[in-house]
Amino acid sequence: MSDFDTIVIGSGFGGAVMACRLAQKGARVLVLERGRRWAVKDYPSVSQRNWLWDESEPEQQNGWLDFRYFGDMSVALGAGVGGGSLIYANVSIDAKPEVFNGGWPEAIRYAALQPHYQTVAKMMVVQPLPDNQLTARTRLMREAAEKIGAGERFKLVPQAVAFNPDWHYGLDNPHDLSQSRPWVNDQGVTQGTCIHCGNCDIGCPTQAKNTLDLNYLALAEQLGAEVRALHQVRCITPDGCGYSLQVRDLDKGRDVTLRAERVVVSAGSVGSTELLLRCRDQHKTLPKLSRYLGRGWTSNGDFLTAAWYDERELSPTRGPTISSAIDFLDGSEAGARFFVEDGGFPDLLGNLLEKGGRHYRLRNTRLARALMAGAQRTDPARRMMPWFGQAADEPGGRFHLGRRWLMPWRKDKLKLSWDYRKAELAVQGLADMHLKLTRATGGEAITPATWKWFRNLVTPHPLGGCNMADDARSGVVDDRGEVFGYPNLFVMDGAVVPTSLGLNPSKTIAALAEHAAERIA
Ligand SMILES: Cc1cc2nc3c(=O)[nH]c(=O)nc-3n(C[C@H](O)[C@H](O)[C@H](O)COP(=O)(O)OP(=O)(O)OC[C@H]3O[C@@H](n4cnc5c(N)ncnc54)[C@H](O)[C@@H]3O)c2cc1C
Numbered sequence: 001m002s003d004f005d006t007i008v009i010g011s012g013f014g015g016a017v018m019a020c021r022l023a024q025k026g027a028r029v030l031v032l033e034r035g036r037r038w039a040v041k042d043y044p045s046v047s048q049r050n051w052l053w054d055e056s057e058p059e060q061q062n063g064w065l066d067f068r069y070f071g072d073m074s075v076a077l078g079a080g081v082g083g084g085s086l087i088y089a090n091v092s093i094d095a096k097p098e099v100f101n102g103g104w105p106e107a108i109r110y111a112a113l114q115p116h117y118q119t120v121a122k123m124m125v126v127q128p129l130p131d132n133q134l135t136a137r138t139r140l141m142r143e144a145a146e147k148i149g150a151g152e153r154f155k156l157v158p159q160a161v162a163f164n165p166d167w168h169y170g171l172d173n174p175h176d177l178s179q180s181r182p183w184v185n186d187q188g189v190t191q192g193t194c195i196h197c198g199n200c201d202i203g204c205p206t207q208a209k210n211t212l213d214l215n216y217l218a219l220a221e222q223l224g225a226e227v228r229a230l231h232q233v234r235c236i237t238p239d240g241c242g243y244s245l246q247v248r249d250l251d252k253g254r255d256v257t258l259r260a261e262r263v264v265v266s267a268g269s270v271g272s273t274e275l276l277l278r279c280r281d282q283h284k285t286l287p288k289l290s291r292y293l294g295r296g297w298t299s300n301g302d303f304l305t306a307a308w309y310d311e312r313e314l315s316p317t318r319g320p321t322i323s324s325a326i327d328f329l330d331g332s333e334a335g336a337r338f339f340v341e342d343g344g345f346p347d348l349l350g351n352l353l354e355k356g357g358r359h360y361r362l363r364n365t366r367l368a369r370a371l372m373a374g375a376q377r378t379d380p381a382r383r384m385m386p387w388f389g390q391a392a393d394e395p396g397g398r399f400h401l402g403r404r405w406l407m408p409w410r411k412d413k414l415k416l417s418w419d420y421r422k423a424e425l426a427v428q429g430l431a432d433m434h435l436k437l438t439r440a441t442g443g444e445a446i447t448p449a450t451w452k453w454f455r456n457l458v459t460p461h462p463l464g465g466c467n468m469a470d471d472a473r474s475g476v477v478d479d480r481g482e483v484f485g486y487p488n489l490f491v492m493d494g495a496v497v498p499t500s501l502g503l504n505p506s507k508t509i510a511a512l513a514e515h516a517a518e519r520i521a
């Protein structure tokens, strides 16, 4: 007898949807998540070490940002109950229908996914920024698009954020927590509305941002699913008609073994690919995994250019991190397909001052008032525009286990071989467009040297590694995420996405999981 019908490894967009829908079908579901469960009061403090994840010492360092360096490519990942939703910039958008016309299994076309996109939009309460709440960056985006004759390509992006239509920048203290209004979501969880504080990537203080712990995972738990935080799965082994998992309990510092008839690996593009590579090549417990494992990986062409303006206040530390896009995914720019977005980032100094001002020992003192006033004034990059975006690059990456420099006899280090040439046309098109939009609006920008000279990129949108396909010769899993050669072992997360999307991927990952869960008995 197995401990559970289904064990889901990871609680991001793939894992949360699978846990919720399989629990709804009556399965006894356990979710194992390597990161912590976060409450607003515990959100990572930038003044402490607790917001970074360190894969080499996860028992000591288990914050929610896992930053991996692979030479020419670095990858930012979320860790925690809710996965990447804890850290993401809220954009929840359908992929273009044309994306599914090549490189995907026959069963995965836009028409097949469309009802699932709608379900995800409802669960994640997706909506655009209200017209009375446009940020300075949104207005610059629209003006820039118009000035280069691309006004019709500008649009507000759908966001998984609850906005209060009565909120606006003209309020007294608009970013104060008291300006947020409580509401109750369909899963019965009380949330707030957005106050444009700009903290989306370091934790929404009002819970206006619809993270997975507030909806899909909340519903899964109401249906009886169990979520165990700080549990990292290290190995999967076939066991009778199911699988047993070797799991490290990071909190108690001990190993446990758990068994289930069905296992869903949802550890993300990097996590799922690494776990399966280790099972095939290091532990040798899943030797029949496809030779395609690790291949066909893409960075989704993410690129950022900082531009500076003498005359404009843009305040990228205010407002939801991303609000709008200028859509060039039709390839009209010499074949390069890309999606320009405005970027934002939290005001770390302001947050530190505010935290100091709210400290229980200082509350109601003159120093607290001074710190709070300072927090309101800080806006270190107010004339800066972070032009952001994604580009539809060719999947040019391959993960594999390679040798260590200092211990070359050990072949257990996760490595990424990335062929920048597969990304060059699309990413360069996006980078050039950033400069064009800057010039058209009177700013100054240069392409970052990391790309211009070294062809290095950083991505928060890793995709692929356990690619979906019609057979094991061209992929690792089928259109429901079931692993070729291993019945009842599934992968469902960004790792199964076989092509670049050229825009933010979380909604597509969730829709693929909805599609798969519907087809699993
Ligand atoms: C700063 C930032 C901003 C972003 N903004 C956006 C955005 O606006 N819109 C958008 O669409 N996308 C955005 N993304 C990308 C988005 O977060 C990811 O595409 C998405 O989270 C991927 O979903 P997933 O299910 O593949 O994996 P994840 O959400 O990464 O979930 C995987 C989970 O598995 C856990 N895990 C990994 N290994 C193990 C293991 N061995 N055992 C147990 N648990 C494990 C991880 O801790 C994690 O919680 C952003 C990402 C970052 C970093």
Ligand code: SF4
Residues within 6 Å of the ligand: 161, 193, 194, 195, 196, 197, 198, 199, 200, 201, 203, 204, 205, 206, 207, 208, 209, 319, 320, 321
């Ligand atoms: S801007 Fe602030 S309140 Fe709005 S979603 Fe982001 S973190 Fe939450």
